[in-house]
Amino acid sequence: MATETPLPSPLTVTADRRSRPVEERAGTGTPAPRRRRPPNDLRLALVFIAPAAIGFALFLLWPTVRGIYLSFTSYNLLTPPVFTGLQNYERLVQDSIFWHSMLVTVEYVLLNIGFQTVLALFIAVMMHRLTKSTFVRGIVLAPYLVSNVVAALIWLWILDTQLGIGNEVLSAIGVGRIPFLQSDVWGIPTIAFINVWRNVGYTALLIFAGLQALPEQVYEAGRIDGASEWKMFWGITVPLLRPILSLVLIITIIGSFQVFDTVAVTTQGGPANATNVVQNYIYNLAFGRFQFGYASAVSVALLIVLSVITFIQYRLSRSGESDLD
Amino acid sequence: MTSTLPPVVDPVTTRAVTTAGSKPARPRPSVGRVAAWIAMIAVIVVTLFPFYWILRTALSSNGAISADPTSLLPTGFSLGGFERVFGLQTTKEALSQGGSGATLNFWQYLLNSVLTATMITVGQVFFSAAAAYAFARLRWPGRDKVFGVFLAGLMVPTIFTLLPNFALIKSLGLVDTLLGISLPSMLMTPFAVFFLRQFFLGISKEVEEAALIDGAGKVRVFFRLILPMASAPIATLAVLTYITAWNDYFWPLMVSYTDSSRVLTVALGVFKSQAPQSGTDWSGLMAATLVAALPMIVLFGLFAKRIVNSIGFSGIK
Numbered sequence: 001m002a003t004e005t006p007l008p009s010p011l012t013v014t015a016d017r018r019s020r021p022v023e024e025r026a027g028t029g030t031p032a033p034r035r036r037r038p039p040n041d042l043r044l045a046l047v048f049i050a051p052a053a054i055g056f057a058l059f060l061l062w063p064t065v066r067g068i069y070l071s072f073t074s075y076n077l078l079t080p081p082v083f084t085g086l087q088n089y090e091r092l093v094q095d096s097i098f099w100h101s102m103l104v105t106v107e108y109v110l111l112n113i114g115f116q117t118v119l120a121l122f123i124a125v126m127m128h129r130l131t132k133s134t135f136v137r138g139i140v141l142a143p144y145l146v147s148n149v150v151a152a153l154i155w156l157w158i159l160d161t162q163l164g165i166g167n168e169v170l171s172a173i174g175v176g177r178i179p180f181l182q183s184d185v186w187g188i189p190t191i192a193f194i195n196v197w198r199n200v201g202y203t204a205l206l207i208f209a210g211l212q213a214l215p216e217q218v219y220e221a222g223r224i225d226g227a228s229e230w231k232m233f234w235g236i237t238v239p240l241l242r243p244i245l246s247l248v249l250i251i252t253i254i255g256s257f258q259v260f261d262t263v264a265v266t267t268q269g270g271p272a273n274a275t276n277v278v279q280n281y282i283y284n285l286a287f288g289r290f291q292f293g294y295a296s297a298v299s300v301a302l303l304i305v306l307s308v309i310t311f312i313q314y315r316l317s318r319s320g321e322s323d324l325d
Numbered sequence: 326m327t328s329t330l331p332p333v334v335d336p337v338t339t340r341a342v343t344t345a346g347s348k349p350a351r352p353r354p355s356v357g358r359v360a361a362w363i364a365m366i367a368v369i370v371v372t373l374f375p376f377y378w379i380l381r382t383a384l385s386s387n388g389a390i391s392a393d394p395t396s397l398l399p400t401g402f403s404l405g406g407f408e409r410v411f412g413l414q415t416t417k418e419a420l421s422q423g424g425s426g427a428t429l430n431f432w433q434y435l436l437n438s439v440l441t442a443t444m445i446t447v448g449q450v451f452f453s454a455a456a457a458y459a460f461a462r463l464r465w466p467g468r469d470k471v472f473g474v475f476l477a478g479l480m481v482p483t484i485f486t487l488l489p490n491f492a493l494i495k496s497l498g499l500v501d502t503l504l505g506i507s508l509p510s511m512l513m514t515p516f517a518v519f520f521l522r523q524f525f526l527g528i529s530k531e532v533e534e535a536a537l538i539d540g541a542g543k544v545r546v547f548f549r550l551i552l553p554m555a556s557a558p559i560a561t562l563a564v565l566t567y568i569t570a571w572n573d574y575f576w577p578l579m580v581s582y583t584d585s586s587r588v589l590t591v592a593l594g595v596f597k598s599q600a601p602q603s604g605t606d607w608s609g610l611m612a613a614t615l616v617a618a619l620p621m622i623v624l625f626g627l628f629a630k631r632i633v634n635s636i637g638f639s640g641i642k
Contacts, residue, residue, distance in 0.1 A: 041463035044543055048463065049471070052456035055512020060478045063489035070489060077495065126365050130358070138629040139369050141636070142376070145625045146618045147572030149590045153597060153614050154375040157382065157607055163394040165378065172395075201372065202636065209637035229357060258484045261574045265594050279484060279575075286488055287579065296488055303485050310480075 071297035076290045088297035098298060100273060101281040102305075104188060108277060109256045111192035116252065119196065120203035121245070125233060127204070128211040137208070140201040148261035151198040156181060156266050159190065181266045184274035191262050191275060203252055210244030211237070250313050254306055278302050379618070382611035383407065387422060390607055406612030410596075424606045431616055433584055434592040438617075441506045441577070441588055442570040448511035450563045454555075456513060457521035458547050462533070472522070478515035484575070491579050501582045510570065517562060524558040525551060561635045564628045568621055589617040 071088055073081035092098055123140060143151060158166045159180040167177045180190040218240070222232045238245075260279035263269060269276035269284070278298065286295035381399050382390065389401025408414045409424040410431045459465070460472045490509050491500075499505030528551060536546050552559065574590040581587050587595070596613050600606065625632065 040465060041459075041543065042465040045459040045463040045465040045468070048455040048459035048547075051452040052475075052513035052518060053471075055452065055509075056475060056478060056515070058493070059490055059509040059512070060481060060486060060515070063486035063493065064481050066489040066492070067485055070492075075492075077492065123365075123368055126361055126368075130361055130365060134630050134633050136365075136369070137633045138625070139372060141633055142622075142625065143372060145568055145621045145632075147574060147590050147621075149572075149574050149593050150614050150618045151375075153593060153610060154379055156597075157605075157611065158375060158378060160605075160607075162604075163391060163607065165395060168395045197371070197375070205633065205636040254482060258482060260484070261590075264574070264578070265597060282488070283575075286491075292488060292492065299485055299488060303482065306482055 067296050068300060070293055071300045073293040073296075074291075075293040075296075077292055078290075081293060084293070088294050091294065092297055092301060097273065097276070097281065098278075098301075101276045101278045102301075104273075104275060105257060105259070105277045105279075108188050108192050108259055109253060111189055112195055112256045112259075113249070113253055115192065116196045116200050116203055117245075117249065120200050120207055120248075123200065123204040124207035124211055125237060127208055129229065137205060140204055142201065143198045144202040146198070148195070148198065149265050151194055152262045152265040155190075155194045155197070182271065184271050187267055187271070187275040191259070191266065194262055194266075195256075195259065199252070199255075203248060206248050206251075207241070207244065210241055210248075214240050246313065250310055253309060253313070257302065257306055257309075376622075379611045379615050382607055383615050385608055387606060387608045391604075403608070406606075406608035406610075407616075409606070409609040410613045410616055422608075424609050429592070429596060429613075430584055431589075431592065431613065434587050434589045435616065437503060437585075437587060438571055438589040439620075441503050442567050444503070444507040445510050445570040446563050446567045448507070449514060449517055449566055450559060452511075453513050453517035453562075454521050454552065454559065455547070457518050457525055458551055460518065461522045461525035462551070463543065475515050475518055479519070487576060487579065490576075494580060500580055501586050502580075503586050505580045506577050506586060506588065507570075509576070517566065520562055521555065521558065524555045528554050557631075560628075561631050564624065564632060565635065568624065571621060593617055 070081060072083060072085060074084045074087070075081035127136060127140070158164050159178075161167055161177050161179045161182065166180075171177050178186060180186045214237070218236050219232060222236055227235065258279060259277050260283065263275055263277050263280045264283070267275045269280045279302075282295045282298050282302075285291045285298065381397070383406050384399035384402055384404070385396075386401035386403035386405055389396075389403075393400045403422075405414065405418075405422045405424075409419050409422070410429060412430055412432075414422070414424070456475075460468060460475075486509075494500055494505045494508070497505075499508065532554075533546055533550060536550055537543070541549070572590065573588075574594070577586075577588045577591050578594070581591055593610075593613055596610060597605070
């Protein structure tokens with residue numbers, strides 16, 4: 001749904017010239033050899049899009065359809081899927097581990113997106129008001145360039161209860177050691193924090209790009225009127241940025257729901273399901289217990305949740321409209 | 326290893342400083358601005374410290390780390406971690422230095438990562454460019470409808486297609502092969518097609534028509550005119566695709582089972598889970614992490630400006 005809105009992109013500014021009528025072009029002086037008949041490149045076009053179309057059909061369209069189909073079957077990968085109707089979904093409704101994993105995932109998303117958005121907005125506004133240096137933006141983005149696995153391992157080490165520098169500092173200042181990734185209370189917040197560390201720069205740069213599109217005159221007017229930075233932030237930046245913020249939120253929330261790598265590397269869902277996010281549950285069902293059909297049903301449930309969230313968010317935020325118009 | 330950063334970055338910072346200086350409208354340093362700078366520096370420190378900590382730990386020895394975990398410089402300087410990662414130590418040596426003694430072949434994983442990321446990047450960028458050209462510049466019935474279908478593909482979360490794709494790759498007999506890891510993203514992504522189409526639409530039509538009148542075919546126009554003219558966005562897309570492919574974990578984890586197709590991200594997970602009884606081999610693990618992250622850090626150093634500037638609302642995935 002988000003993609004249907006014309007993105008306020010610097011790229012889309014370049015006008016869509018292909019829609020210009022053929023006659024208009026023919027009138028520019030050089031007589032086109034084939035004037036009346038609209039040129040048809042169908043054959044060539046088929047050659048050009050063939051690989052991409054095969055890729056699209058085989059690895060995106062077909063899996064989507066098949067994923068939905070498999071959710072109505074019992075399938076262990078070795079023998080052909082057997083259609084079982086709504087059996088998987090009946091099991092899903094009663095599956096307490098599934099509901100728990102949903103809850104854990106929602107907790108993760110709230111913590112991850114909450115902190116990340118506030119921090120990213122803060123960093124973006126600071127970069128916007130203090131320095132437009134590409135160097136600083138590069139540093140802020142750096143963690144995004146390493147994999148989730150690398151990010152997870154670094155923090156696993158820094159937050160290690162025995163030897164990690166983070167816990168050494170905590171114990172030195174008298175807080176005491178915290179078993180961040182081994183505890184059922186701290187597990188999810190810690191994983192959320194690790195992913196904030198990795199992704200906040202990317203989110204900040206997205207918001208920063210939105211800020212740069214805001215007209216500078218508004219701020220000058222604000223300054224002349226004697227408004228403080230704080231007042232201008234709430235009075236100018238936030239309202240004007242709303243469409244971009246909601247777009248950023250849709251994208252980051254959808255990404256956040258798909259958390260897996262960090263959990264797989266640091267806690268594997270433990271202790272006792274405390275960090276068993278939906279994707280981790282799906283992975284264990286499919287590759288630990290070979291219940292591909294049921295795992296697909298859980299995937300469909302997640303897909304539905306994501307679609308509903310996107311829809312609600314899109315409606316609530318009126319993200320298509322901007323106060324600038 | 327970070328020596329690649331300064332030459333790229335220096336002109337940028339200098340320019341930024343001069344533009345800041347040439348703007349007299351900048352407010353005088355106030356308490357608020359100083360506080361904001363302090364906060365900004367804190368953000369930068371939290372961002373960069375973990376990178377330094379990888380290096381510091383990788384260059385330390387496990388024994389010295391447990392004796393002095395807070396030393397800010399490498400403690401008990403040793404390249405043992407790297408030697409274990411690349412299988413240069415005997416099992417006995419590895420065990421005595423806190424390693425797991427399990428054989429690891431990071432050269433193989435490095436090669437696998439390079440190969441899959443390269444296959445994905447070359448294939449995806451080229452085939453997406455061809456499709457984007459057909460959507461932007463060729464005239465054929467149903468073009469905009471087909472493009473609409475491609476765009477709708479952006480809405481399917483990647484994660485949803487993983488299980489069915491695995492079943493497909495399995496029935497194609499490609500499980501545990503590099504091709505099996507690469508194939509699903511080698512032909513296209515809706516984002517790449519969308520991204521390149523936008524640029525192709527912006528290329529002046531007059532130049533293209535002049536070439537066509539001179540008798541060049543559309544295929545020739547694509548290779549000789551469109552691709553070179555769009556080389557900057559194509560390079561940006563290629564770098565981003567390479568980084569994404571290199572960092573992918575979930576899909577290779579599903580597809581690869583043995584060393585022959587194991588990529589670095591998956592190997593790191595395996596390395597971590599092989600913790601010896603004496604406790605995790607932090608020095609070795611951080612050395613391995615550095616090996617996995619370094620190529621991306623270097624790539625980022627080389628293309629930082631391009632990558633940073635590409636993130637705008639065109640860069641939304």
